[in-house]
Amino acid sequence: MPNRYKKTLDALLASVERRYGQEKIERLKVSLKKSVWEATDRELVVQLIAQEKWWSRLLLLTLYPRYILPYLIRIRRTSS
Numbered sequence: 558m559p560n561r562y563k564k565t566l567d568a569l570l571a572s573v574e575r576r577y578g579q580e581k582i583e584r585l586k587v588s589l590k591k592s593v594w595e596a597t598d599r600e601l602v603v604q605l606i607a608q609e610k611w612w613s614r615l616l617l618l619t620l621y622p623r624y625i626l627p628y629l630i631r632i633r634r635t636s637s
Contacts, residue, residue, distance in 0.1 A: 603627045 574582050606617050606628055618625050 599624070599627060603631050607631060 570582060573585070602621075603624060606614055606624060609617060618628060
C-alpha cells in the first residue's frame, strides 16, 4: 500500500531544510518521533476496538474513555 503522505512530507522537509538547514530537520525528527509512535499506537488501539463485538467495545470504551473521541471520529470517517 503506497504511503499517501510521503510526497507531501518530502516537499515539506525539503522546504524546511532550505530555510533552516539539515540540523533543524534532525532536531525535528528527534523531537517528533515520540509523537509519531504515540499516534500510531492510538490508531492501532482504535482499530482493534472497532473489531470487537458490541459489548466488548462498550466495555473497552468505558475502561479507557480517552479512546471514545478517536473511535467516534474513525466510525464517522469509515461510514461516509
